[in-house]
Amino acid sequence: MTGTIDVSAAVFRGDAEGRLSVERMRLDPPSHGEVRVRVRAAGVCGSDRHVLEGEWQVPLPAIMGHEAAGVVEAVGAGVQSLGVGDHVIIAWHQACQRCGECAAGKPWACLLAKSNDSLLPDGTTRWSDAQGAAGYPYLAVGAMSEAIVVPEFAAIRIDERVPFEVASLIGCSVGTGYGAVVNNARVEASESAVVVGSGGVGLSIISALRLAGATPIVAVDVSEEKLREALAAGATHGVLGGEDLASRVADLTDGGADVAFEAIGRVQTMAQLPSLIRPGGRAVFVGLPPEGQKVEIDGLLLAYEGKTIIGSNYGGLVPARDFPRIARAYLSGALPLDGLISARVGLDEVNEAFDAMRRGERTRSVIVFPE
Template sequence: MTEQLQVRAAVYRGDPDGRLAVEQLRLDPPAHGEVRIRVRAAGVCGSDRHVIDGEWQVPMPAVMGHEAAGVVEAIGQGVRDLAPGDHVIVAWHQACQRCAECTGGKPWACTRVRSNDSQLPDGTTRWHDADGAEAWPYLAVGAMSECIVVPDFAAIKVDDRVPFDVASLIGCSAGTGFGAVANNAAVQPGESAVVVGAGGVGMSIISALRLAGANPIIAVDVSGEKLAEARRAGATHGLLAGAGLAAGVAELTGGGANVAFEAIGRVQTMQELPDLIRPGGRAVFVGLPPEGQELRIDGLQLAYDGKTIIGSNYGGLVPARDFPRIADAYLAGELPLDGLISARATLDDVNDAFDAMRRGERTRTVILFDGDGDEE
């Protein structure tokens, strides 16, 4: 059995200004069926910002981050399919593997998942602060830490040719975007698509639409610079958000897109999404709004036009199936995921990374460990 480790991690304790502190924590050894991972890269995601900006409530102190990639360092008893040295991507939605949804191939809909409560499947945590109090890994990962402990089924082995920074994004933003296209919307070649929001998840959706053969692919954002980036990711057109958006989409698609994706989590844009699709089209909600937000949608018009609204939870991913699938597409040059990373940082720069996100300056910041990178 390995011993308890001292690790540095970004911790949120409810600071009203949304600031994180880099603290020294104690990490218990992996229990039965668990693995300890030396984190090499952790993405800075909008879901983390929802927490530290007070929009979502989680147990505290919270070890932040949920997009992680690294190397297996130690295994608990009963682990058979992983070994020290394996490169892995971590799945934050740690489904129970036993309920009807899990056994029916929909682990993202698991009714017993504890990840949203920042608990491991057994309801506990492996983290303690300097005073011995329990600390809780956000979404059962706590990626912004030198090491983490997760159940073995949440650590998905990946080809070691995939760079750690890219691999970390497959665990959430890139995986969610890919899954929203391939799993939730099941986009077919030649279908028209619009993506509202050209951040990390939006860019991932655009890249996946290109791979799926969608055409045209229309990116929508308030930033002309991000629209230019979206074109490099595979968008055929870019439109600035605002009045006249629905008319602009209708003109480019001949009456509305077959499928539209909202990748921001803003109530206003979610409500407007059905206006961007043609009769019989699909509107996919991928972005996550603050807690307690309600939408106003014309139900009669929705029914009359035969439109479908799809909620996308983790892109409908089956991590053991989809993570390697996405990694293979990246290695084949079919998914240009490197372009999603606009900055690399160290753990000590974590607050600067969130400030840049609030200002809308970056697509994605990735925190690199072991001195691998400096912020650009």
């Protein structure tokens, strides 16, 4: 099973309506330092929707998806840390491993990662379509496919007891939310927190805040259903968004939260975030907005009150360290994650999953592939 194979994948070719087609694509074997992973679960993430809505530009045709877990089924020359049969989570930010940031243990800060251009570290792709034209796996993963090829260091081995559906979410939404709390904001026990947005990432932030001992934890959303999910995930209060949000948060947190997280990627709510924290507090931008949009913030007020804005790229994760740590917390019961999954679908239902996301009906859909 080391030669070129044909696989079914969800492909975006620039359709104006944001629709995906399920096509047979050709996947070349792993090269030096690479592994092929049989995908068992792939999350349907809002980052993919940015591409489908035309808000982010990527090379086309794009094999969509970047949130994946599966089983290693082939290894290229030079691979040492993984073997056939290993259960792995895929890291979508495939840092270069050579620059100063990587050497300093900050792979999330690597600006040389070719995965941002949907290319493997050597600047190539292993994908082609039925006509022989190159295909581009989104963020160098292409998770919405029966199999993928990724660098060895991007496939993180985990305990086989972690269900693939949960493991896939650790690769993006859960990892991002957990990392924003632990790595970026470094939340301490008894600090107060507010989380704007109760989707998959927002709920992951709430779960991590509960694990960290934060209190109170105020969830903000425009959906009462999402707020109920936030309370189930560990929020102490659920608040509907509105113009008087800052005063309501101040009442619940004794003058403003110690730390606030924006988990939507809307510039309007990002601009609102500093008003939700107390002087000396931290505002963490976790959600990713469309390209080119600007956030308007009162700089004088920010400086005068000593507030800090923190940008969170992939939760400041070091995947080889943090993925197993999150998996262990899940297995111990300290970080319950099963409730984040609201629907399990097949690959042929991928468009319906994105439609449900657009309607705000699901926390997280996960594409489940048969064994």
